[in-house]
Amino acid sequence: METALDTAVRAVRPRKNGILAGLISVGLVTGTGVVVAADGSIHPELWPKVARALPVDRAMERRIDRLLASMTLEEKVGQVVQGDITAMTPDDVRKYRIGSVLAGGNSDPGAKYNAPPADWLALADAYYEASMDTSGGGKAIPIVFGIDAVHGQSNIVGATVFPHNIGLGAARDPALIREIGRVTAIETRATGMEWTFAPTVAVPQDDRWGRSYEGYSEQPQLVASYSAAMVEGLQGMPGKPGFLDGQHVISSVKHYVGDGGTDGGKDQGDNLSSEEVLRDVHAAGYPPAIAVGAQAVMTSFSSWQGIKLAAHEGLITEVLKKRMNFDGFVVTDWNAHGQVPGCSNDGCPAVIAAGIDMVMAPDTWKAVYESTLAAARSGELPMARLDDAVRRVLRVKFRLHLFDAGKPSQRPLGGKFDLLGAPDHRAIARQAVRESLVLLKNANHLLPLDPKRNVLVAGDGANDMGKQSGGWTLNWQGVGSTRADFPNGQTIWEGLDSAVRSAGGHAELAIDGRYTRKPDAAIVVFGEDPYAEFQGDIPTLWYKPGDDRDLELIKRLKAEGIPVVAVFLSGRPLWMNREINAADAFVAAWLPGSEGGGVADVLLAGSNGKPAHDFKGKLSFSWPRRADQYANNVGQADYSPQFAFGHGLTYGDDGNLAKLSEEPGVSAAMGRPGVYYARGVLTPGVTMRLQGATGAAADAPSLPAASADGSVKVRGVDHLAQEDARRIEWSGAGTATVSLQSDAAKDLVRETNGDVMLVLTLRVDSPAQGDVAIGVGCGPGCGATLPLADTLAGLAPAKWTTLGIPLKCFQAAGADMSKVDTVLTLKAKGPRQLSLSKVSLGAQGDAEKVMACALK
Ligand code: BGC
Ligand code: BGC
Numbered sequence: 097m098e099t100a101l102d103t104a105v106r107a108v109r110p111r112k113n114g115i116l117a118g119l120i121s122v123g124l125v126t127g128t129g130v131v132v133a134a135d136g137s138i139h140p141e142l143w144p145k146v147a148r149a150l151p152v153d154r155a156m157e158r159r160i161d162r163l164l165a166s167m168t169l170e171e172k173v174g175q176v177v178q179g180d181i182t183a184m185t186p187d188d189v190r191k192y193r194i195g196s197v198l199a200g201g202n203s204d205p206g207a208k209y210n211a212p213p214a215d216w217l218a219l220a221d222a223y224y225e226a227s228m229d230t231s232g233g234g235k236a237i238p239i240v241f242g243i244d245a246v247h248g249q250s251n252i253v254g255a256t257v258f259p260h261n262i263g264l265g266a267a268r269d270p271a272l273i274r275e276i277g278r279v280t281a282i283e284t285r286a287t288g289m290e291w292t293f294a295p296t297v298a299v300p301q302d303d304r305w306g307r308s309y310e311g312y313s314e315q316p317q318l319v320a321s322y323s324a325a326m327v328e329g330l331q332g333m334p335g336k337p338g339f340l341d342g343q344h345v346i347s348s349v350k351h352y353v354g355d356g357g358t359d360g361g362k363d364q365g366d367n368l369s370s371e372e373v374l375r376d377v378h379a380a381g382y383p384p385a386i387a388v389g390a391q392a393v394m395t396s397f398s399s400w401q402g403i404k405l406a407a408h409e410g411l412i413t414e415v416l417k418k419r420m421n422f423d424g425f426v427v428t429d430w431n432a433h434g435q436v437p438g439c440s441n442d443g444c445p446a447v448i449a450a451g452i453d454m455v456m457a458p459d460t461w462k463a464v465y466e467s468t469l470a471a472a473r474s475g476e477l478p479m480a481r482l483d484d485a486v487r488r489v490l491r492v493k494f495r496l497h498l499f500d501a502g503k504p505s506q507r508p509l510g511g512k513f514d515l516l517g518a519p520d521h522r523a524i525a526r527q528a529v530r531e532s533l534v535l536l537k538n539a540n541h542l543l544p545l546d547p548k549r550n551v552l553v554a555g556d557g558a559n560d561m562g563k564q565s566g567g568w569t570l571n572w573q574g575v576g577s578t579r580a581d582f583p584n585g586q587t588i589w590e591g592l593d594s595a596v597r598s599a600g601g602h603a604e605l606a607i608d609g610r611y612t613r614k615p616d617a618a619i620v621v622f623g624e625d626p627y628a629e630f631q632g633d634i635p636t637l638w639y640k641p642g643d644d645r646d647l648e649l650i651k652r653l654k655a656e657g658i659p660v661v662a663v664f665l666s667g668r669p670l671w672m673n674r675e676i677n678a679a680d681a682f683v684a685a686w687l688p689g690s691e692g693g694g695v696a697d698v699l700l701a702g703s704n705g706k707p708a709h710d711f712k713g714k715l716s717f718s719w720p721r722r723a724d725q726y727a728n729n730v731g732q733a734d735y736s737p738q739f740a741f742g743h744g745l746t747y748g749d750d751g752n753l754a755k756l757s758e759e760p761g762v763s764a765a766m767g768r769p770g771v772y773y774a775r776g777v778l779t780p781g782v783t784m785r786l787q788g789a790t791g792a793a794a795d796a797p798s799l800p801a802a803s804a805d806g807s808v809k810v811r812g813v814d815h816l817a818q819e820d821a822r823r824i825e826w827s828g829a830g831t832a833t834v835s836l837q838s839d840a841a842k843d844l845v846r847e848t849n850g851d852v853m854l855v856l857t858l859r860v861d862s863p864a865q866g867d868v869a870i871g872v873g874c875g876p877g878c879g880a881t882l883p884l885a886d887t888l889a890g891l892a893p894a895k896w897t898t899l900g901i902p903l904k905c906f907q908a909a910g911a912d913m914s915k916v917d918t919v920l921t922l923k924a925k926g927p928r929q930l931s932l933s934k935v936s937l938g939a940q941g942d943a944e945k946v947m948a949c950a951l952k
Contacts, residue, residue, distance in 0.1 A: 138410040143375055146420040149334050149389035150495075160490050163235065164483060171234055173469045175486045176454050178242070178427065179461030181205070181219060186226035192465055193234045195489055197223050198242040199251065199289075200430065200458055201572025201628065202851065202940060209571045210253050210581045213287050213513045220288025220504040237490070238498040242348070242427075245292035246310065247689055248276075248525070249283040250569045254516040254583050256283060256525050256690060257565050261296060262667060263532030263686030265312035265716030266744070270325040272528055277329020279521045281345045286515045288504035290496055291346045293394060295326040297381025298351065300668075302361030302727040303717065306632025309566060309667030309687055311356055313716035314729045315741060316380030323349065323381035324388045334389040340496050342508035349385045351396030351429060353411060354378040361726060363630035364397035364435070364846055374400060383420060391424035391492045395452065397432045407436045407444075412451030425453035425488040431460060431849060443467025445477040453485035517584025522691055529685075529694025534713035534744040537682040538751025542659050544701040545617050547599035551592065552615035552658070554606055554649060555622035557665045559589040564621075566667055566687035567628030574626030576941030585690025588621050588663065595696040599703065609649045618653045619699065620679070622646040623665030630846045631770075631939060632667065638723040639670040641764035642775065650678045663695060669715070671723035673738065673756040681751065684713075707747055714744040722761035770847075770937035772836050772919050776812065776820040781839040782919065784822075786810065789830025795837075808832035813931050815857070815896060821933035823861060826926025831867075833923040836935060841875065841915040844903055847937060848913040853900035853946065854920065855938035859931040860893050866925035872906045873918030880909035881923060887947050888930075896933065900943030908951045 164172075175195035179188065182203045188194065205215035220241050227239035249255040258264070258276050277295075284292055299319050300311040312322045330347040332339040340346065357378050358365030367374065382393070393416060396405040405411065406428045416422045433455055434441035442463035447455060448471075457464035471477035493499065504510045515521070535543070545551060557563045561582040567574040570581055579587070586594075589605050596603040604611055609618070624639070640646070653660050662679035664672060667687055676682045685695060702708040718728055719739035728734070730741035738756065745751050772782045787793040788803025799822065800811035807829040812819030824834050844852070854872070868888060871881030882905055891897055907913050920935050940946070 138371055138415060140410070140414040140419040142371070143379070143415050143419045144383045146383045146386045146422075148421050148423070149387055150423070156491065156494050159494065160487050163237075163490060164486060167235060167486070169472055170469060171237075172482055172486045173465055173472060175237065175489045176448060176468065176482070177461050177465045178454050178456050180458030182207070183459040184461050186222040188462075189223055189226040189239060190229050190232060192462075193237070194227070194239065194461065194465075195237065196240045196242065196454060198456065198458065201244055201251070201568060204251070204571075210577070213252055213254065213516060214511075216252060217288040217505050217511055224503045238493060238501070240291050240346075240493060240496070240498065241289040241504075242291035242293055243284065243289045244294070244568055245280050245284045245289070245345070246294045246296065246568050248280050249287060249516070250565070252283075252287050252516065253570070253581055254513070256517050256521040257569060257582075257585065258525050259528050259532050259689050260309040260566050260667065260687040261312045262309040262717065263688060264322070264528060265318055266534050266686065266713035267528060267531035268318070268714055269531055270321050272524070272531065273322050273325040274329040275524050276528060277326045279524055281330045282343055282509060283516050283521065284345050285342060285507065285509040286512045288510060289345065290498070291348070291392070292330060293348045293350060294330070295323060295347060295385075296350055297323045297385065298356035299377050299380060300356035300717070301377070301729055302358075303637055303668040303670075303720070304361035304634050304726050305356065305358070306363050306627055306630055306634070307355070308717070314718065315716065315731070316377045318716055320380040320384050324384035327385045327388050327390045331389060331391065339389070340391070342501065346391040346424075346492060346496060347385070348392035348394045348427060349382060349390045350394035351398070352393050352405060352416065352426070353382065353396060354400050354405070355396040355398050358398050361633065363633050366399040366402060368401060382416070386420050386422050390422075391495065393422060393424070393426050395426060395428050395432065397429050397435065404432070404436045406432045406447045406452060407450045409450040417451060423488070424492050425485070426451060427454040428452050428456050430456055430458055433457070433464070434460070445471030448485060449477055449481055453488045517690070522584065525689060526691040526694040526697065529688040529691050530697050530709050531712045532686055532688065533695065533698050533711055534684040534715055535681070535711040535751065536684060536719070536739055536743075536745065537676055537679070537753045538745055538749070539680045539753065541747075541751065542617065542680045543661060543699055543751075544707040544747065545619075545661070545699060546601070546705070547596045547700040548601045549616040550602045550604075550613060551596055552604050552606060552609070552611045552618040552653075553589045553592055553621065554609040554618055554653070555620040555646065555663075556607055557588070557621040557623050557663070558607060558619075559587045559605060561585055561587055561690065562626060563623070564588060564665055564687065564692055565689050566626045567632065569626070571941065573628050573631060573939040573941060575939060582690055586692045588688075588692035588695045591693030591696040592619065592700070594693070595700050599700070609653055614656075615658055617659045617661065619661045619663055620646070620650055620653070621663040621665065622649070624667055624670075627667070630850065631852065636723045636762045636766050637669070637671045637720050637726060638760060638762065638764055638766070639666075639672055639675070641766070642777070647675050647678060650675060654678060661699065669717050669719040671720050671725070671760060673721070674758050676753070677755055677758065684715075710747050711744060714742050715739055716741070719743070721757070722759065724761035771934075772838070773932065773935040775817065778836070783837050784810070785835045785837050787833040787835070789832050803832055805829065808834060810834060815859075815931070815933035821931050823929060823931040824922065826924045826928045828866070828925065828927035831923060831925045833921055835873070835921040836919045838917050838919050841917040842919070844913045844916050848903040848907050851902065851904070852937050852939060853902045853943060854906075855898055855900045855934070855936055855943050856932060857896060857898050857934035859896045860888050860891050861929035861931055862927065863893065865928055868922065868924035868928060870901060871918075871921045871923065872911050872916050873921060874912040874915045875917060878912050878915075879918065879921075880906045880911035881921065882906070882909055882947070882949060884922075887945070891945065897945060898943040900938060900940075900946045902946065902949065904951055905947065905949035908949065
């Protein structure tokens, strides 16, 4: 038998093709035989073996052989490339014989985030027909269309939106997960796609991670108990009728592997854990999913011990494909190939060499196609590997019966839009909401509330579908939607109102808590605003640092003698001890999705005075005791959370709680990521600097301030509160600059690639005169400025508005976004006056006006 040491030695032998040789280094084996691989080498024989989910289908493989043998090199390369609907047209598919298309989080037909389902289906038809059209030559190979149906077919108006995975984890109900998968598949098929980028089987260890809510649990066993159920729901069961038929979609188990264990909870970061922890914790969801026939796996943006997963031959080829017998295809994440050392977004044959079968190249598909073709021609990419990649893609297409499925609209569910948000689908989502609620406090048995009484519903989460649904809802960040975009759901308020009303009570909605009739009890619904991926990364577990309005609302109602139930919406457990102390009852509701009625089902008593549904939810993530308790997970030696994994009260329990410590462990100021100036305050670490037309630049620590020559002045003005904004006045005496300097250079590469913008809340105070430019800096001699005069001239004068400048614009103008130290410069000749009340990073939807610029 080969020893671990042999394997370690084998792993360092340079590969024949040479592409990866430089990435592989030596693994370590200790005297005890424990593998501590302190680098990228792995020991496949120590990983779980998985039995083949599906027997080898000889007839199908022969069909693939014949098809492969008839394909040109160009056609083969086309099959391993995936483009996005915003950047690849059906004509491109026809011409390049592309194998797959995706709709990214912000990609919609006609660029409308709320495009009607019929537009989606028409788009799916168009891609399919292009792929089958051989009028210009080539073979008819059906395209496979992927979308992030990660909590229901949540990109599409009217779909049932399920709770995000963190809430499902609290439900401890694999059978429910299977049902959710089944419904998601049906609704996805109705709109024309046959592939979802789900489930996420990350095992988040650091709750600062912006994707924590996409994980079911911090505990690997719980994740493992769900992953197969979800895959079965989505795909059907291998060997049983219905498997991968027109009612099902293929799943992509993601993000392989270790995405939930990056250092500091940094999205797309580096997972430094040992090989054993990688296997036993982070990979726990994969063997069960593969065992039930998961057809795709998506690699992670992140690295393991410094090596990007997209290029990790050991983990992809040796472990996943060989050891675990995974015979579907492996797809990369959004332009992740561009993050591999030595590669760019324009191509990375090394990832295919490492075992990737399809490259997600949303806007870069053409360059990736060309560079892959060139590498295959030169032999840099071995033909056997390319053939294997194509074989895997074709195998999945055959299994999905795509070759004879007809166009999406003609398939069994295509166009059946009444399935979106169908009553029985919504009932499952509502059950999921009920089961996900976790009760952390219930002093003096305040809950359940009597629906025959007078109930106030307050808080900015009470009547907001977008907020209760979170990221990956209608668009990537889940922001900017309206109530009308959810024709089928109920907000939490609507659910409460209808239940209270039918019980004969009275409910009042007052977001700010200013009721008209004094209530017997108040339900305050509040929480995190939607986010996705790295935009949700936070530096501490402090809830809304510098903004205590929710706490104040709870306290004010309490001071008026009203018992308060706090319903907290969030994508992760946060340090909430002050709010928990202030409220009489506290419910963690996670991100429940479209069926807000599930909250009323549990919080209100039935007609007999007893609750129809008790609390079932148990924490699947440990709840922190301090804002700096980032990564305290069940099973650790120093485990000391505020509420342990598995905790969750029921109505039978004593819900009184002694006052919790309000010692946060960190300062609130540490917690404002991507905000440079807001509410009159510069974020610690950010200073304002004035550079007059003449004289030296100088910091302006207090207001009012002026450059030595008086050519630029800044003073406090009011926007929403007293002096919460700054007016900048350029005298006209020459070109002068106001800038915001950051103590530490910021790496904004992820944000730049992800369409993040610099967002200014501003007001044009004087008619435009003279040149003005906006920019960022990145150290001596580094930076970019863009003309701003026309954009400002287009804004309504004397009115507050939000203006977004895509970070990509600064990059295209020459800034190095990996080391931004001047987060904003405004350079003008004047005379001109401009007020600013907020400077921050933001997403589409955060700005009323977006500056256009030429991108390379
Ligand atoms: C995310 C994936 C997602 C993909 C396609 C990426 O940015 O990391 O989870 O499936 O985009 O939208
Ligand atoms: C896309 C997402 C993707 C993200 C990656 C967004 O523009 O819409 O699908 O996950 O970029 O950074």
